[in-house]
Structure formats: C-alpha cells, structure tokens
Amino acid sequence: MIHQYKLNGYNLVLDVDSGGVHVVDDLVYDIIALFENKLTDEIVRELSLRWSPNEIRDAIEDVKALVDAGTLFSQAQHQERLRSRETGSDPVIKALCLNVAHTCNLNCCYCFASQGTYKGEQAIMPLSTGKRAMDFLVEKSGTRRNLEVDFFGGEPLLNWEMVKDTVAYARSLEEIHNKHFRFTITTNGLLIDDDVIEFTNREMDNVVLSLDGRKEVHNRFRVTKSGAGCYDIVVPKFQELVRRRTRGTYYVRGTYTHFNTDFLEDIIHMADLGFDELSMEPVVCPPDEPYALTASDMPILKEQYELLAKEMIARDREGRGFRFYHFTMDLDHGPCIYKRVAGCGSGTEYLAVTPIGEIYPCHQLVDNRDFLMGNLWDGITRTDLQDDFSQCNVFAREACRDCWAKLYCSGGCAANAYHVSGSLLGVDSYGCELFKKRIECALMTKAAQAIGDTNSHNYK
Numbered sequence: 001m002i003h004q005y006k007l008n009g010y011n012l013v014l015d016v017d018s019g020g021v022h023v024v025d026d027l028v029y030d031i032i033a034l035f036e037n038k039l040t041d042e043i044v045r046e047l048s049l050r051w052s053p054n055e056i057r058d059a060i061e062d063v064k065a066l067v068d069a070g071t072l073f074s075q076a077q078h079q080e081r082l083r084s085r086e087t088g089s090d091p092v093i094k095a096l097c098l099n100v101a102h103t104c105n106l107n108c109c110y111c112f113a114s115q116g117t118y119k120g121e122q123a124i125m126p127l128s129t130g131k132r133a134m135d136f137l138v139e140k141s142g143t144r145r146n147l148e149v150d151f152f153g154g155e156p157l158l159n160w161e162m163v164k165d166t167v168a169y170a171r172s173l174e175e176i177h178n179k180h181f182r183f184t185i186t187t188n189g190l191l192i193d194d195d196v197i198e199f200t201n202r203e204m205d206n207v208v209l210s211l212d213g214r215k216e217v218h219n220r221f222r223v224t225k226s227g228a229g230c231y232d233i234v235v236p237k238f239q240e241l242v243r244r245r246t247r248g249t250y251y252v253r254g255t256y257t258h259f260n261t262d263f264l265e266d267i268i269h270m271a272d273l274g275f276d277e278l279s280m281e282p283v284v285c286p287p288d289e290p291y292a293l294t295a296s297d298m299p300i301l302k303e304q305y306e307l308l309a310k311e312m313i314a315r316d317r318e319g320r321g322f323r324f325y326h327f328t329m330d331l332d333h334g335p336c337i338y339k340r341v342a343g344c345g346s347g348t349e350y351l352a353v354t355p356i357g358e359i360y361p362c363h364q365l366v367d368n369r370d371f372l373m374g375n376l377w378d379g380i381t382r383t384d385l386q387d388d389f390s391q392c393n394v395f396a397r398e399a400c401r402d403c404w405a406k407l408y409c410s411g412g413c414a415a416n417a418y419h420v421s422g423s424l425l426g427v428d429s430y431g432c433e434l435f436k437k438r439i440e441c442a443l444m445t446k447a448a449q450a451i452g453d454t455n456s457h458n459y460k
C-alpha cells in the first residue's frame with residue numbers, strides 16, 4: 001500500500017509496508033498514482049498532455065526500479081510475524097504506571113482523572129505498596145533488563161517522600177537482579193522546589209511538565225482549588241527545573257481544546273519561554289462538554305499542524321529549533337515492527353497500579369472497575385482482560401486494516417478507542433484524522449530536513 005500527498009511544495013509518497021518515504025517530482029507523482037492499475041501505454045497516453053512520451057517512459061522505469069528495490073508497492077507479512085510472536089509465553093511486564101496520589105492540588109476542569117481521584121476516594125500510595133510494585137515488576141519482567149516506572153497521579157509530588165524512597169528501593173534491586181530502572185514523573189509543577197529539581201535531575205530519566213501554553217489559555221483550565229490560574233506559579237519553576245537539568249529528558253506537555261484551536265500560538269509561546277521539548281495533545285472528553293473539539297474545528301486543527309511543521313523547519317534552519325513530540329519519528333530506526341503493530345502494550349507489557357495496589361491495563365482506565373485485572377499480591381487474576389488487550393493491534397481493528405498510517409499509530413490508544421466507541425477494538429475516528437495529519441507533517445518535516453529545505457517560511 002502507498003499513501004501519496006502534497007504538502008509545503010513537496011510531493012511525498014509513503015510506501016506503507018517498507019516505511020520508505022520518497023520525495024518525487026510531479027511526473028513521478030502522477031505515474032505512481034496510476035501505476036498499479038494501468039499499463040505503461042495507458043499511463044503514457046494519460047499523461048501525454050503535460051510530458052513527452054520519452055520523459056514519461058524514462059520516469060516509469062525509475063518507478064519500476066523503486067518497486068524492484070522493495071521500497072514502493074512493497075508487501076510485507078506483518079500480520080504473520082505478529083502471530084508467530086503471539087504464540088506461547090506469558091507476556092513480560094516492562095513498565096508500570098504508579099498512581100502514587102489519587103488526589104491533586106489543582107482543579108483542572110478538563111481533568112480525565114476527575115481532579116486526581118479517578119471517580120473514587122482520595123488516596124495516597126504507601127511506601128510498602130510502592131516497594132511491592134518494584135518487586136512485582138522485577139518478578140514479571142523475565143530476562144528483560146530495562147524497566148520503566150512512571151510516577152503519576154493526580155499529582156505525584158503530593159507523595160514526594162514515598163516517590164524518593166521507592167526509587168531508592170528499586171535501585172537496591174538493580175544489581176541483585178541485573179535490572180535497570182528508568183523513571184519518569186509527570187507533574188503539574190505546583191510543588192517543585194530545590195529538592196525536586198535536584199532529585200529528578202539525578203534519578204528521573206524523563207520529567208513531564210504540564211503547561212497549556214499562553215497564560216490565558218493555561219489559566220482557563222489549570223486552576224487551584226480557589227479557582228486561580230497557576231501559570232505564574234508553575235512557569236518559573238518549570239524554567240528553573242529545565243535550566244538545571246543536566247541529564248535525562250523532559251518535555252512540556254499541553255492539552256488543546258475547542259477554546260484554543262489556534263494552538264500553534266501556544267506551542268510557539270512555550271518555545272519562546274525557552275522550552276525545546278514540546279508536546280500538545282487534543283483534549284479527550286465527552287462530546288457534550290463545551291471545550292470538546294468539534295467537526296468544524298477539524299480543518300483549523302489540520303492547518304495548525306501544517307503551519308507548525310513549516311515553523312519548525314524555519315526555526316531549525318535559524319538554529320533555534322525545538323522538538324515536537326508528535327512529529328518525532330526515526331524513519332530509519334523506528335520502533336520494531338512488533339511494537340508498530342501492537343501499540344503501547346497496555347494491559348500486557350504495561351500496567352497501571354492504584355494507591356491500594358490494584359492493577360489496571362492503563363492509567364486512562366483506572367476509573368472503570370470493569371478493567372480491574374488483579375493486584376500486586378495475587379497478580380493478574382483477569383487473564384481474559386490480558387488476552388483482550390493482547391489482541392489490540394492494527395490487524396484486529398477493522399478500521400485499521402486498510403489504513404495507511406497503521407504502522408505509525410499501532411492501532412491507536414485502546415483507552416481512547418474504548419471511551420469514544422465503547423469497544424477496545426473500535427477507533428477514535430476524530431483522533432485518527434488528527435493523527436494522520438500529524439504523520440503527514442512529520443514525514444514532510446523529516447524530508448525537508450533531509451534535503452536541506454530552503455523554501456519554508458515562518459508561519460507569520
């Protein structure tokens with residue numbers, strides 16, 4: 001399967017199965033559109049108003065060379081390879097999301113976690129449960145050495161001493177079991193202080209900082225319990241944390257809604273604050289919320305991604321580039337094909353743990369007891385759920401089978417699909433449309449950088 005599109009003056013052709021991306025001229029672009037269903041003479045006839053027969057025949061030979069090289073109209077048996085991988089052993093668990101605090105010091109109106117409580121009681125994870133989670137991960141990780149732990153909430157800094165002690169405990173297990181823990185923490189920033197900055201720099205491989213962009217945009221939703229926007233409190237703390245970060249990564253992560261469909265302004269604002277690792281995600285919420293994205297927002301959002309891509313190319317050229325998480329892809333060394341088709345591993349390789357040690361497939365499903373899979377002491381008792389999640393891949397989803405983006409999105413987020421369609425095997429079609437636009441922009445950006453683009457201009 002191929003996907004071809006024009007963007008920012010480039011004619012791009014993605015060969016889906018091989019992952020090959022070609023930037024081609026107008027003639028080759030038109031030939032590729034006809035190549036599968038027409039004979040050479042028919043193609044020559046059809047295109048002869050714009051090009052000479054010799055030009056067309058030469059270009060057809062070029063296209064055939066790409067086909068012979070396996071980078072155009074290639075066909076790979078990814079489904080067969082996935083099946084052979086599925087048979088046999090229990091899933092190895094590689095990552096845990098520890099919800100160390102089901103409570104929060106903010107009161108964000110769009111919070112998917114019901115202001116940190118996940119529709120339940122406020123709760124804080126005790127150290128004993130954190131330690132048990134580390135033991136559980138070591139026990140279930142087989143021979144895998146690198147293990148991921150995300151400290152999440154609510155707001156994890158409300159349980160900061162426990163986070164530090166859990167990290168220390170995990171480190172004490174590393175040499176004994178030949179494991180290496182990689183830690184991430186996601187914070188709203190309110191409680192960042194010197195201790196947090198110093199410790200996260202030393203121990204956390206990644207820090208995720210929640211910021212929605214411009215002050216008025218951030219303060220619309222991200223408010224304290226008294227209703228005051230927290231922009232002025234958190235921005236200087238985020239800047240200080242990033243300034244003193246000497247190892248590991250960070251990213252500043254925002255959410256856009258119906259109220260800031262011009263979210264490029266927010267990304268630029270964050271870049272101008274000095275942050276160069278950025279992410280901005282569409283809000284996921286019931287459609288009747290006033291801030292829910294609408295069908296009429298879609299063309300605006302797509303244009304924003306295109307303008308963002310052009311801005312990134314321009315800034316990159318000026319030596320003040322930034323990375324946008326959703327445009328980050330390694331075309332040569334991307335995820336292995338198993339990960340590409342099977343997704344994030346929720347419910348199998350990746351699990352979420354509540355403050356009382358209950359296990360769910362993913363942090364986005366912690367509010368639904370239908371997805372309670374077991375606990376840290378008895379292990380996974382709902383193996384049927386584990387089976388359901390292991391089937392969540394692009395080949396199981398009807399809508400994904402013929403989608404050109406399937407090897408980039410891995411079938412999308414199972415939790416989003418469930419929330420939108422009521423089924424783990426459904427799709428969030430609105431999210432799909434945005435996702436596909438992001439991939440188109442990402443591929444164009446990569447192509448432009450690879451060929452040393454000089455055509456892009458700043459978006460204003």
Ligand code: SF4
Nearest residue numbers: 104108111115154188
């Ligand atoms: S900081 Fe996070 S957990 Fe707390 S209310 Fe806001 S979105 Fe929810």
Ligand code: SF4
Nearest residue numbers: 400403406409412432
């Ligand atoms: S973009 Fe949507 S339809 Fe396409 S593979 Fe991803 S989830 Fe499936």
